[in-house]
Amino acid sequence: MPKSTFFNLPEEKREKIMESAIDEFAQYSYQKGSINRIVERAEIAKGSFYQYFEDKKDLFKYILEKSGEEKMVYLTHIIGDLDKLDFFHTIRELYIGGIRFGQEHPKLAAIADRFMKDADQQLMEEMFGDSKGKSQMVFQGLLLKGIERGEVDPKIDVELVAMLIASMSLSISEHFLKEKNTGNLMDMMEVLDKMLYVIEHGIKVKKEGEKND
Amino acid sequence: MPKSTFFNLPEEKREKIMESAIDEFAQYSYQKGSINRIVERAEIAKGSFYQYFEDKKDLFKYILEKSGEEKMVYLTHIIGDLDKLDFFHTIRELYIGGIRFGQEHPKLAAIADRFMKDADQQLMEEMFGDSKGKSQMVFQGLLLKGIERGEVDPKIDVELVAMLIASMSLSISEHFLKEKNTGNLMDMMEVLDKMLYVIEHGIKVKKEGEKND
DNA sequence: AAAAAATGTGACCAGTTAGTCATATGACTC
DNA sequence: GAGTCATATGACTAACTGGTCACATTTTTT
Structure with missing residues (x-):
């Protein structure tokens, strides 16, 4: 499950992150999907990502x-x-x-x-x-x-x-x-x-x- | 196709390389299979590998x-x-x-x-x-x-x-x-x-x- | 306003990868 | 022995990876 910080995010930002992640995993597999590309597309810092999710698996599972x-x-x-x-x-x-x-x-x-x-x-x-x-x-x-x-x-x-x-x-x-x-x-x-x-x-x-x- | 150098190799060495590669790709997928591990198991230098094969794809195709x-x-x-x-x-x-x-x-x-x-x-x-x-x-x-x-x-x-x-x-x-x-x-x-x-x-x-x- | 708590940040880490290249080796020829 | 040539080598490159952390900023509480 994503951390509570993720659910506290303004909806717009949350959806931008989800959309970036979905785009990424639709194009690449789970294995090859890149957190770096996701945070880049979502325009958030790498560190922020790990404030929202435990890890890559957490995001994908969600x-x-x-x-x-x-x-x-x-x-x-x-x-x-x-x-x-x-x-x-x-x-x-x-x-x-x-x-x-x-x-x-x-x-x-x-x-x-x-x-x-x-x-x-x-x-x-x-x-x-x-x-x-x-x-x-x-x-x-x-x-x-x-x-x-x-x-x-x-x-x-x-x-x-x-x-x-x-x-x-x-x-x-x-x-x-x-x-x-x-x-x-x-x-x-x-x-x-x-x-x-x-x-x-x-x-x-x-x-x-x-x-x- | 592997390069001619590969076929010039003594059979023993050639088979050791093939065996290492087959072990590797049986355990991991093509994508995740690692040339580094293959050369390590085959006990050849990385550079030697690239004397025998064009690249990873060449080996796998073979x-x-x-x-x-x-x-x-x-x-x-x-x-x-x-x-x-x-x-x-x-x-x-x-x-x-x-x-x-x-x-x-x-x-x-x-x-x-x-x-x-x-x-x-x-x-x-x-x-x-x-x-x-x-x-x-x-x-x-x-x-x-x-x-x-x-x-x-x-x-x-x-x-x-x-x-x-x-x-x-x-x-x-x-x-x-x-x-x-x-x-x-x-x-x-x-x-x-x-x-x-x-x-x-x-x-x-x-x-x-x-x-x- | 001050203190505290929460959130944001990106340089950084250790690890991996496929592939390269200058150099060393050793066998064979002249 | 000198010269040549195929082969052997592993340090090295550049590009990535997922994940961390000390610090900066913002928000909330006191």
Whole structure:
């Protein structure tokens, strides 16, 4: 957590610092992001930075937390309605929420994605405290519920599939972030639905007598 | 490519250098791997290193190339028999080859995997010259052939699915590398087959009248 | 106004990095 | 033995890094 001095700062200054930091970590990774550049861009003295934050990790953690909170805004209505939709529609809604978050906060999305991709397990644990990724845990819970309800194939290995879906999610986010020029919602939805189709049905050719939606 | 001086070196020395470098990059990433530590472990002078290699990139590229060649040894017999097996058995064989390579050359596998995961697109292109990952291209080719043969669902988006499979492959390799303590072939095969099952059939519960292998 | 507490500052530290270069070594040729 | 040439060396450079600290300034309290 930032020190109290940071929260005592006038809002303008505080936001300038946050913006500088977010710009920095959106451009560079956590590792390569430079405190020197951040304080330069924020026009504060190096020493001041260390009056506001414990260290680099403290700052980055705070950004991730804020980013997580912001993302939650896009997802809570889905989590609330968890029983109204089946597994596949639930994760579809979750992805759509994620895409909207990414469109409205591209830098935050880029920072979080890059961190998920780059960070080694040790760093992840230092930042979050939980060993397995949060999203993987969410998927795992949803899968179990989906199996109970008879929507998801009970033969699958829940943990493994959660991992696979989490990894696909990451690569699809990366894909979206990379092509932000053509990042219109329609195209994204199309890609999303194609991905969900694969998760639902697999890619093996369907024999006669099998149904489709 | 390393300079001619490197290849003129007595084999013993050459291998000591390669081993030091491989150890270094297996432990640290390309970015964080240190030439200083490499020359120290290899017991050569810093200046000597730069008599053998143009720079850090030159060395790393050479390791990746050698690693790629070595991995090919484990895959060529499959590429040769490409028409004997259907799509799903082909990629299964490819994965098994990959697993065996990883078991016999864990450091090389770790280096390549980490690089695939970490490297930004720019660096990838500097190293390989091709924009899309090699494995993704292989999957794409296999998918197209699989569709032609009526094994793979023609409704899928080939490029997207190739990307998804490539990303799953990476995360499964990572999974295997992480648990090298329990890394016995039997367990790995089980996980592999579970993953392939998902790719084949998806995770939606099967209605009556649908078949399974 | 004086004292005290809080905040701001940037030179500085010890550490790292990739890469260079003048010089030394030693092997081979004439 | 002199001359030549490829190779070996490690001190050195310049550029960074995250983090510290003695001091200056401002704000608050007495």
